[in-house]
Amino acid sequence: MIADQVLTVRGDAELVARAGHLFTGARREFVCAARDLDTWSRPAARYAAGPRTRAADEGGLTVNKLLSPAALVDEAARAHLRRVVAAGARVRISSTRLPHETIVIDRRVMILAGRDVPGGPREFTVTTSPALVGGVYALFDAAWEAATDLSAYLAGDVPHLDADSRAVLRALGAGHTDETAARLLGLSLRTYRRRVAELMTTLEATSRFQAGLRVGELGLNG
Amino acid sequence: MIADQVLTVRGDAELVARAGHLFTGARREFVCAARDLDTWSRPAARYAAGPRTRAADEGGLTVNKLLSPAALVDEAARAHLRRVVAAGARVRISSTRLPHETIVIDRRVMILAGRDVPGGPREFTVTTSPALVGGVYALFDAAWEAATDLSAYLAGDVPHLDADSRAVLRALGAGHTDETAARLLGLSLRTYRRRVAELMTTLEATSRFQAGLRVGELGLNG
DNA sequence: AACGCGGTGGCAGCAACGTGCCATCGCCCG
DNA sequence: CGGGCGATGGCACGTTGCTGCCACCGCGTT
Numbered sequence: 001m002i003a004d005q006v007l008t009v010r011g012d013a014e015l016v017a018r019a020g021h022l023f024t025g026a027r028r029e030f031v032c033a034a035r036d037l038d039t040w041s042r043p044a045a046r047y048a049a050g051p052r053t054r055a056a057d058e059g060g061l062t063v064n065k066l067l068s069p070a071a072l073v074d075e076a077a078r079a080h081l082r083r084v085v086a087a088g089a090r091v092r093i094s095s096t097r098l099p100h101e102t103i104v105i106d107r108r109v110m111i112l113a114g115r116d117v118p119g120g121p122r123e124f125t126v127t128t129s130p131a132l133v134g135g136v137y138a139l140f141d142a143a144w145e146a147a148t149d150l151s152a153y154l155a156g157d158v159p160h161l162d163a164d165s166r167a168v169l170r171a172l173g174a175g176h177t178d179e180t181a182a183r184l185l186g187l188s189l190r191t192y193r194r195r196v197a198e199l200m201t202t203l204e205a206t207s208r209f210q211a212g213l214r215v216g217e218l219g220l221n222g
Numbered sequence: 223m224i225a226d227q228v229l230t231v232r233g234d235a236e237l238v239a240r241a242g243h244l245f246t247g248a249r250r251e252f253v254c255a256a257r258d259l260d261t262w263s264r265p266a267a268r269y270a271a272g273p274r275t276r277a278a279d280e281g282g283l284t285v286n287k288l289l290s291p292a293a294l295v296d297e298a299a300r301a302h303l304r305r306v307v308a309a310g311a312r313v314r315i316s317s318t319r320l321p322h323e324t325i326v327i328d329r330r331v332m333i334l335a336g337r338d339v340p341g342g343p344r345e346f347t348v349t350t351s352p353a354l355v356g357g358v359y360a361l362f363d364a365a366w367e368a369a370t371d372l373s374a375y376l377a378g379d380v381p382h383l384d385a386d387s388r389a390v391l392r393a394l395g396a397g398h399t400d401e402t403a404a405r406l407l408g409l410s411l412r413t414y415r416r417r418v419a420e421l422m423t424t425l426e427a428t429s430r431f432q433a434g435l436r437v438g439e440l441g442l443n444g
Numbered sequence: 445a446a447c448g449c450g451g452t453g454g455c456a457g458c459a460a461c462g463t464g465c466c467a468t469c470g471c472c473c474g
Numbered sequence: 475c476g477g478g479c480g481a482t483g484g485c486a487c488g489t490t491g492c493t494g495c496c497a498c499c500g501c502g503t504t
Contacts, residue, residue, distance in 0.1 A: 100353070136361060142364075146317070174432075175428035188453045194493095211434065215438060416481095418462090450499105450500095451500090452498080454496090457493090457494090470480095
């Protein structure tokens with residue numbers, strides 16, 4: 001039985017002081033999961049995050065960021081994300097909440113943040129235990145693989161589907177023929193097919209199968 | 223800065239000795255992610271797992287198991303899973319590998335297993351640090367939400383898709399017409415369409431759109 | 445009233461898809 | 475060898491989906 005190398009720090013300043021060198025020391029891979037972008041927009045943390053994104057340009061270092069949809073609510077956040085992507089990072093959106101910021105560097109070090117407590121300093125836990133890091137990395141990977149790419153997420157334009165399109169989509173998903181679907185929706189066959197064609201255009205699909213695939217992938221059906 | 227309560231044990235026997243009471247002490251929730259069911263089929267570990275699944279019947283305790291498709295390869299494993307489900311556990315299948323066994327009990331304690339090393343004893347890490355447990359739990363939750371339920375997974379018959387079907391599926395997803403797809407796969411048009419029809423039968427889809435939808439939902443494309 | 449404009453619907457023609465039928469081929473078994 | 479069997483491919487025909495064309499309608503503008 002061994003007491004492992006785990007340390008807990010309170011507040012951003014102490015994190016930077018104790019673990020700043022870990023951020024700048026990332027060599028091959030930097031992955032993080034977070035609810036939004038607030039954390040690393042804070043002045044103290046920005047110091048640590050800066051060198052990383054710069055290094056992403058230089059190759060060799062892959063940066064994966066897994067975020068909640070909450071990171072896309074306002075235009076400022078979207079703009080920031082575009083910069084991050086332009087810097088070479090891969091960004092994906094997970095449909096579930098990610099209340100705890102998680103960072104894994106080179107599959108060797110990880111940093112987990114506790115829940116944000118208003119007023120008090122936030123707690124961070126820094127670990128290099130291979131079992132812990134490996135386990136967290138595997139879970140991250142599972143969440144990452146299941147998440148949708150940022151560009152696909154934005155291109156899919158889930159929110160921009162109006163009620164009509166959703167109705168068409170449900171009819172398609174129910175497996176109806178165009179004729180019955182049109183009757184159900186109170187549309188003429190011609191108009192229904194127009195709707196389907198429009199839908200396929202927005203989904204950038206050239207076949208109905210492909211359209212269904214996109215819908216399923218983006219999870220915008222049920 | 224605090225050295226947290228983390229301990230590492232080697233081998234199943236020591237795990238049971240040191241942490242067996244944690245398993246039996248699960249009160250509200252027991253979640254685990256694993257590649258397959260081998261771990262808890264081992265004699266020493268079965269001692270620990272036994273009381274848990276029995277308790278699941280009695281209510282109050284929810285058991286969530288997240289597994290890789292590897293857990294479904296043979297019939298024995300499937301039978302075991304059916305028993306687990308019958309005992310009240312919820313089982314889901316993640317499309318990504320989960321090489322590290324992960325267990326979280328009541329969101330307070332977690333156990334991470336290192337990679338299985340043939341010959342030597344396996345390492346387990348036991349932690350109660352709230353930040354670590356919370357972070358891992360959030361990641362688990364993200365992976366869990368994205369995974370497909372066991373019954374849906376079996377009904378969708380994802381694992382029973384052979385290489386041929388997958389090729390057809392890729393052609394469909396690429397948006398090709400039947401004719402070009404058939405040429406790409408070196409099949410006659412007739413046979414290709416047979417394959418598509420069979421695929422749609424197994425997916426219980428009455429339209430290609432619906433088939434694509436299922437494929438996207440079950441995440442069995444890429 | 446006249447006009448333009450966007451949305452709708454009917455029609456036609458074509459492309460794509462679905463499927464029943466049958467000939468063929470390879471293969472295993474009696 | 476001969477026969478059954480499953481997989482394949484060609485063919486034909488029916489269904490479904492896709493789209494260009496035009497007519498119509500409602501509405502607001504000029």
